[in-house]
Amino acid sequence: MRERKTARFRNRRSFLRGSVATIIAAPVVAKGLPSLAAQPVESGTVRTLRSAAQTERAAYSRYMAFARRADAEGYVGISYLFIALATSEIIHAQNYERLLTRLGADITPHEPSVAPVADTKQNLIAAAEAELNSINNYYPQVHKQIEAGGNADAITNVRYSWESHRQHIEILDKIREYTPDYFEEVARRIDEESGIFYVCEICGSTTNTVPTGKCEICNFPVDHYRKIDPSTFLSQSTP
Ligand SMILES: [Fe+2]
Numbered sequence: 001m002r003e004r005k006t007a008r009f010r011n012r013r014s015f016l017r018g019s020v021a022t023i024i025a026a027p028v029v030a031k032g033l034p035s036l037a038a039q040p041v042e043s044g045t046v047r048t049l050r051s052a053a054q055t056e057r058a059a060y061s062r063y064m065a066f067a068r069r070a071d072a073e074g075y076v077g078i079s080y081l082f083i084a085l086a087t088s089e090i091i092h093a094q095n096y097e098r099l100l101t102r103l104g105a106d107i108t109p110h111e112p113s114v115a116p117v118a119d120t121k122q123n124l125i126a127a128a129e130a131e132l133n134s135i136n137n138y139y140p141q142v143h144k145q146i147e148a149g150g151n152a153d154a155i156t157n158v159r160y161s162w163e164s165h166r167q168h169i170e171i172l173d174k175i176r177e178y179t180p181d182y183f184e185e186v187a188r189r190i191d192e193e194s195g196i197f198y199v200c201e202i203c204g205s206t207t208n209t210v211p212t213g214k215c216e217i218c219n220f221p222v223d224h225y226r227k228i229d230p231s232t233f234l235s236q237s238t239p
Pocket residue numbers: 025026056059088089092161165
């Protein structure tokens with residue numbers, strides 16, 4: 001059984017290719033959308049957006065803590081991966097907060113609860129499970145609630161978040177499957193194959209190369225993509 005799993009792992013030469021490039025990001029209020037001032041505000045929409053903003057901020061704080069721990073343990077590639085994920089999350093949070101402000105909603109300052117930080121192996125597994133839960137359970141529910149409210153900007157922002165999270169699903173599945181038994185090999189491959197991460201500041205899309213043409217998620221020009229430099233993130237305070 002273990003031998004078969006090992007062989008499968010070795011055979012997956014494209015373990016991180018393609019999708020690790022996407023292991024970051026999240027959304028912003030779409031530019032050019034009509035003013036919301038005259039639109040009715042659905043209280044359910046505001047509640048859902050506020051909850052989503054807090055969830056994204058909490059994820060940002062958690063991944064930054066994981067990144068610092070990985071850096072301290074010498075797992076540079078994993079640290080960079082967590083920074084990429086955190087970058088995406090804070091873009092999503094800020095998108096929701098900007099939209100809530102435009103809707104006239106009070107944004108109560110939210111101090112995310114301090115999530116436990118374990119060793120990097122456990123943090124990597126926890127992050128993969130959390131991201132997959134977000135993709136498969138949390139965002140489908142949020143999307144349903146927001147669609148019922150009918151606010152176009154809210155629907156757009158939730159789509160940005162959900163789709164940018166879904167960019168990572170392939171690599172997250174592999175991380176979750178192989179990290180428990182082959183953590184060092186997973187860490188080595190992330191080190192060797194992650195490359196450089198770029199994030200779209202509009203939608204949080206995260207890729208290993210800047211796309212050509214327009215962003216595939218938000219459709220804005222790709223000059224909204226910026227390179228993620230880990231040195232500027234590990235030392236900064238929460239945006
Ligand atoms: Fe997110």
